[in-house]
Amino acid sequence: MRSQKHVKRQKRNKWIKRILFTILVLVFFVTGTVVGYYGSEIIRVLSDVSENTPEELQDTSEQDARLEELHPFSVLLLGLDDADGTRRSDTLIVATINPNEESVKLVSIPRDTMITLPDSDRSEKINALYTIYGVSGTIDYVEEYLDIPISYYATLNFEGLVDLVDAVGGITVDSPLAFTVQDSDENSDAIEIEEGLQTVDGEHALGYARMRKQDPRGDWGRQERQQEVIQTLAEKLMSLDSFVNFAPIMDAVRENLQTNLSGQQIWTIANNYTEAANDVESLEIQGEADYVYFPSYDLDLYVWLPFDESIEEIQSTLREHLELDPSTDSIDEGEVGIDEELENIPSESGDSFSNPLEEEQYEETE
Numbered sequence: 001m002r003s004q005k006h007v008k009r010q011k012r013n014k015w016i017k018r019i020l021f022t023i024l025v026l027v028f029f030v031t032g033t034v035v036g037y038y039g040s041e042i043i044r045v046l047s048d049v050s051e052n053t054p055e056e057l058q059d060t061s062e063q064d065a066r067l068e069e070l071h072p073f074s075v076l077l078l079g080l081d082d083a084d085g086t087r088r089s090d091t092l093i094v095a096t097i098n099p100n101e102e103s104v105k106l107v108s109i110p111r112d113t114m115i116t117l118p119d120s121d122r123s124e125k126i127n128a129l130y131t132i133y134g135v136s137g138t139i140d141y142v143e144e145y146l147d148i149p150i151s152y153y154a155t156l157n158f159e160g161l162v163d164l165v166d167a168v169g170g171i172t173v174d175s176p177l178a179f180t181v182q183d184s185d186e187n188s189d190a191i192e193i194e195e196g197l198q199t200v201d202g203e204h205a206l207g208y209a210r211m212r213k214q215d216p217r218g219d220w221g222r223q224e225r226q227q228e229v230i231q232t233l234a235e236k237l238m239s240l241d242s243f244v245n246f247a248p249i250m251d252a253v254r255e256n257l258q259t260n261l262s263g264q265q266i267w268t269i270a271n272n273y274t275e276a277a278n279d280v281e282s283l284e285i286q287g288e289a290d291y292v293y294f295p296s297y298d299l300d301l302y303v304w305l306p307f308d309e310s311i312e313e314i315q316s317t318l319r320e321h322l323e324l325d326p327s328t329d330s331i332d333e334g335e336v337g338i339d340e341e342l343e344n345i346p347s348e349s350g351d352s353f354s355n356p357l358e359e360e361q362y363e364e365t366e
Contacts, residue, residue, distance in 0.1 A: 160256030162202030
C-alpha cells in the first residue's frame with residue numbers, strides 16, 4: 001500500500017516539476033514579448049506577488065547589477081500543496097541559469113530525502129522544511145545542501161494550473177482514448193474525457209494530464225498528454241488571445257505565484273536570459289530507497305537516501321555552471337533565515353511534528 005502511494009507521489013511530483021518550470025519560463029518569456037500597458041501591468045502584478053515575501057528576502061537589489069552584467073543566477077522553485085490545512089513543499093527544484101552558455105540546469109530534490117534538521121538530532125524528510133521554517137529556512141538549508149547561493153525563489157500553488165487554463169478560456173487537446181478520472185477534490189469519475197479533439201477547462205486539463213492507469217501505454221501515454229497540455233497552454237499564453245484574457249491570466253498568476261524577484265528583474269531576465277531555456281539539462285540525485293524508523297512517529301517511513309558522491313558531483317556541476325570560484329565558500333556568513341529559528345526545533349523527547357502519514361492522504365491516480 002505504501003509503495004503504491006509512493007509511486008503515485010513520484011509521478012505527481014514529476015507533473016508539478018513540469019508545471020513549475022513551464023510557469024517560470026512563461027513568466028520570463030511572455031514578459032519579454034509584450035510592451036506598453038500590458039508590459040507595465042505584468043510588472044505591477046509581479047510586484048504584487050512579492051508583497052508576501054518574508055522581510056529578510058525582500059531586498060534583492062544587490063542582484064540588479066549582476067543581472068545587467070549577465071551573470072548566472074539560481075532560483076529555488078517550490079511546488080506547494082495544502083492538505084488538511086498543512087502547507088508543504090511537495091516539489092523542490094533548483095534551477096541555475098547561465099546566459100553565457102545559454103543553458104539551464106535543473107536539480108529536483110526528492111521530497112522523501114531524509115535529512116537531519118540543523119543543529120538537531122531530529123530526522124525528517126526534506127519536504128518538512130517548509131512547514132517548520134517557511135521559505136527562508138528552506139532556502140538556507142538548500143544552499144548548504146547543494147553548496148551554492150540561491151539568488152531568488154518562487155512558489156507555485158498546485159491549483160495554479162487549473163486557474164491558468166481557465167484564465168485562457170480553456171485549451172484544446174486530442175485525446176487518444178475516452179476515460180473518466182477523479183477531480184482535484186478526489187471525487188471519483190468526476191472528470192469525463194472523450195476520445196478526439198475537445199476543449200477542456202482547468203479541472204479537465206488536470207485530470208487529462210494526471211490519468212495513468214487507464215492508458216494502455218501507462219506512463220509513456222501520460223507523459224505525452226502532460227507535454228501536450230503544457231505545449232497547448234504555452235501557445236495560448238503567447239498568442240494574441242492572451243491579451244483578450246489578460247486580466248484573468250494576471251489574476252491567476254497573482255493568486256498562485258509568490259517570488260522575491262522584482263518586476264524589473266523579471267523584465268531584465270526576459271530580455272537577456274531567455275535563450276538559455278533552449279538548452280535544459282536535468283541532473284538526477286542518485287541514491288537508494290529504504291524504510292527508516294522515526295522515533296518521533298514510532299513508524300517505519302519510506303525515505304530516499306542520496307549517495308554522497310552523487311551530491312558532491314551535482315554540487316560541483318552547479319558551482320561550475322554558476323561560474324563560482326571552486327576555492328571560495330558559496331554561502332556568506334550572517335545570512336538571515338533558518339539560523340535564528342533553530343532554538344524552536346522540537347527535541348526527540350519533546351513536542352513532535354504532525355504525523356506525515358496523516359498529511360499525505362493522496363489516493364492512487366486513476
